[in-house]
């Protein structure tokens with residue numbers, strides 16, 4: 001007797017092979033058989049006639065781990081069809097963490113003293129952290145990377161220098177500790193201090209440890225904009241010197257002035273692949289990043305903190321200096337150059353709420369002010385509390401990236417936490433949008449190719465056994481949806497709007513989503529690679 005029988009579905013098994021109609025039988029959390037079975041053979045039946053039955057999606061780049069520090073909920077991830085998340089991205093993990101850094105996080109997440117004490121006991125080493133993960137309720141499965149930034153901060157703090165030989169050994173020990181605990185690889189976030197102080201040799205040394213365990217390297221590169229070509233070169237060099245597969249995280253080309261570099265980048269990647277290096281990338285489909293409007297002002301003007309900057313922006317001469325830097329300066333990510341004034345939009349404002357949804361160009365037109373002055377005015381009017389969307393990507397280029405056979409899907413988002421800043425729609429809608437846009441509407445990839453990119457490819461990249469295929473013996477992680485209606489409704493103004501068309505999501509044999517709603521069943525597991 002099977003526990004669950006999914007009948008008459010259009011099975012897209014993750015391998016890339018053609019869809020076929022059939023039944024999937026589940027027992028004890030595993031796929032027991034794929035074929036044709038009588039309803040009398042199972043305790044429970046799901047009628048999947050007309051629906052796609054696919055392996056559960058693997059979110060190859062998830063930041064859900066930080067939400068664990070406070071009250072959190074899983075619905076926005078699982079309702080997309082995600083059954084496995086790879087956390088520990090962009091070099092940041094919850095462990096190892098120094099007491100003073102935990103204090104800082106405690107402020108952000110509103111932790112009480114006893115919770116700080118609790119976490120400081122759980123997060124001293126990576127292996128303690130993974131043991132702790134085993135004790136909490138997970139709505140989906142979690143695999144994890146070690147984080148270079150967290151390790152560097154633990155060993156060197158914020159010091160802007162190379163590690164001593166002794167410190168490097170200590171960093172390698174932390175990597176080894178994580179790999180022994182079952183990490184799938186090491187991640188970096190090379191735009192974020194103190195990780196940005198690391199040179200290429202330091203990263204190669206740490207990744208040689210990862211290579212001993214068959215892990216991979218996943219990187220938020222040093223640049224996704226003006227220096228992206230150099231950044232891709234570095235990522236590939238690290239992979240080749242250390243002997244590890246390379247994943248380019250949340251792959252995108254930021255800035256109108258950089259879009260023409262795609263050909264050169266793809267040539268670099270494909271040449272490395274031809275030399276035998278395994279190179280993949282993951283991506284989400286949205287065109288805009290979300291940050292403070294104040295982040296459009298170059299960092300060098302913000303050294304005295306955001307409050308002082310808001311004060312300074314009231315001053316005409318100060319504005320002139322900032323504007324001159326934006327036009328002639330270099331060495332910073334120039335969001336205004338990347339997006340243009342029509343590509344910077346207000347997503348939320350503490351005071352001038354009526355601006356929500358409008359671009360700087362539109363507001364400047366309405367107010368008859370210069371666009372840059374308009375930005376400064378809005379920052380001042382709201383005492384700095386303005387959330388903006390930066391439209392840095394080209395729509396056609398996003399589609400072209402997803403069509404590449406080595407590109408996978410991700411959210412770059414987290415499970416919901418009331419202590420994290422207002423979300424980006426990618427937290428909720430990434431996977432439905434990838435399928436809606438690129439399979440159903442634009443027909444850039446077939447459903448078989450898309451499912452392969454969202455399931456088998458990331459399972460293969462991370463080396464997770466039993467994931468990514470509908471096949472006998474595999475874990476019963478399954479997404480069942482209507483290809484004709486699957487739709488994401490989250491957008492920049494309503495980032496938590498629910499999806500539709502996801503009929504069932506099954507995690508380790510249990511029904512975690514029914515009719516677009518998380519059922520409250522926590523059947524996720526911690527996935528240790530070793």
Ligand SMILES: [Zn+2]
Nearest residue numbers: 090189220250
């Ligand atoms: Zn990142």
